[in-house]
Amino acid sequence: MTERKFTKWFPWLIWCVPCLFYFYDVVLRVLPSTMADHLMSQFHINATQFGIFAAYYYYSYTAMQIPVGVILDHFSIRKSLLAACIVCIIGLFLVHMVTNVYIASMGRFIMGFGCAFAFVAVLKVATVWLAPRHFGMVACIADSLGMLAGIFADLIITKLNVSFGYQSTMWTVALIGVIVAALILFVLRDSPKTRELDQQVTREAKSFSHIFRELANMIKNPQIWIIGVLGALAYLPSSALGDVWGIPYLSTVYHMSTIEAGRIMSTFFFGWMIVGPFVGELSDHFRNRKMPIVISLFLDAVLLTLILYVPYKLDYHVAHWILYVAFFLFGALTSTHPLIFALAKENYDKSVAGTVVALTNCLVMLGGVVFQPLTGYMIDTVHRHFTLGTKAYTPLDFTLGIALVPVSLLVAAIIAMWLKDTGKTLV
Numbered sequence: 294m295t296e297r298k299f300t301k302w303f304p305w306l307i308w309c310v311p312c313l314f315y316f317y318d319v320v321l322r323v324l325p326s327t328m329a330d331h332l333m334s335q336f337h338i339n340a341t342q343f344g345i346f347a348a349y350y351y352y353s354y355t356a357m358q359i360p361v362g363v364i365l366d367h368f369s370i371r372k373s374l375l376a377a378c379i380v381c382i383i384g385l386f387l388v389h390m391v392t393n394v395y396i397a398s399m400g401r402f403i404m405g406f407g408c409a410f411a412f413v414a415v416l417k418v419a420t421v422w423l424a425p426r427h428f429g430m431v432a433c434i435a436d437s438l439g440m441l442a443g444i445f446a447d448l449i450i451t452k453l454n455v456s457f458g459y460q461s462t463m464w465t466v467a468l469i470g471v472i473v474a475a476l477i478l479f480v481l482r483d484s485p486k487t488r489e490l491d492q493q494v495t496r497e498a499k500s501f502s503h504i505f506r507e508l509a510n511m512i513k514n515p516q517i518w519i520i521g522v523l524g525a526l527a528y529l530p531s532s533a534l535g536d537v538w539g540i541p542y543l544s545t546v547y548h549m550s551t552i553e554a555g556r557i558m559s560t561f562f563f564g565w566m567i568v569g570p571f572v573g574e575l576s577d578h579f580r581n582r583k584m585p586i587v588i589s590l591f592l593d594a595v596l597l598t599l600i601l602y603v604p605y606k607l608d609y610h611v612a613h614w615i616l617y618v619a620f621f622l623f624g625a626l627t628s629t630h631p632l633i634f635a636l637a638k639e640n641y642d643k644s645v646a647g648t649v650v651a652l653t654n655c656l657v658m659l660g661g662v663v664f665q666p667l668t669g670y671m672i673d674t675v676h677r678h679f680t681l682g683t684k685a686y687t688p689l690d691f692t693l694g695i696a697l698v699p700v701s702l703l704v705a706a707i708i709a710m711w712l713k714d715t716g717k718t719l720v
Contacts, residue, residue, distance in 0.1 A: 319442035362651025380407035433573030525660020532661035564624025590706035
């Protein structure tokens with residue numbers, strides 16, 4: 294009985310290893326924001342240069358998505374992830390053990406290169422080891438884990454830096470990476486060798502011609518582009534508000550401290566993290582991907598419109614507890630986003646799961662690259678039109694400028710209605 298229970302849970306144990314690597318990936322991604330003052334002092338750079346330095350991670354991360362998918366479909370997942378984790382640790386040392394910003398930027402670039410494997414590997418391993426009926430749930434759990442990693446970095450890493458100093462914090466983060474690498478080496482396995490089907494899938498995946506043929510088919514398939522555009526638009530609440538403009542909006546509009554604005558914005562991530570796994574489980578149970586996405590996008594657009602414009606009518610006299618609740622609900626509704634990856638993956642054979650997930654993730658990340666500065670441009674445009682050159686941004690600038698986000702969510706909801714639902718194919 295004990296052996297049967299272990300056999301039942303062993304695939305989930307295997308899947309937890311790339312999840313830990315993804316957690317580590319997100320910690321490395323947001324690490325500069327937790328020690329911005331120290332890094333700017335160390336490299337003698339200003340805020341603009343610091344932003345460029347931090348962005349080097351995203352350059353390699355986005356560019357590597359499709360190659361990573363091909364690599365994970367063709368080579369050993371375990372060996373690929375082990376090499377990626379070691380690369381991340383090397384990049385970490387390059388960033389934090391030098392005083393030259395150009396070398397540090399290359400370290401940041403190298404970290405993005407290694408971290409590009411993380412999320413794709415989570416879904417690839419889930420495809421190989423777990424039943425297809427669980428895929429929606431595991432995608433949402435993985436996404437929630439990323440939210441938890443961001444909260445961990447903001448709260449724990451920042452606290453460590455204040456309490457024990459910069460160097461001790463860096464050694465702690467490096468040690469975490471070494472532990473993750475050891476788990477990849479000694480626990481992770483490429484496929485359940487006792488299952489004939491997975492052996493066949495592994496053999497198929499070894500053929501480069503098979504992978505590139507499928508990649509060409511993906512690129513020519515309109516469905517995958519619809520899914521990619523939908524994913525980019527549906528991710529705007531996180532990429533445009535959660536990562537960049539949410540805290541400036543709250544602090545400017547409600548005249549609150551950045552700490553208080555950060556706490557309110559963190560409820561967005563908490564809502565996503567807590568509700569996400571339940572959304573995935575319900576989607577798997579009812580074998581329906583399309584309907585949760587369509588409903589949540591419509592409700593997201595409505596809720597964000599209320600958040601932006603009802604306070605404007607009330608002259609921004611809104612109790613802070615209402616904002617906490619509103620942003621928690623906003624995050625909860627956005628937690629259907631990982632179902633986008635389930636839709637993409639379920640259109641193709643599992644032998645190319647890494648490639649299709651990577652292609653989808655590349656399109657989603659490109660959306661963030663486009664819409665983050667575009668939102669800023671909208672805010673600047675409103676500012677120049679209505680305030681005639683005054684230096685400080687006003688509540689009206691943010692209220693009208695961020696209108697791009699709910700409009701994009703509404704467009705995404707309409708696009709989602711044309712999707713082919715793959716949930717009925719689950720077994």
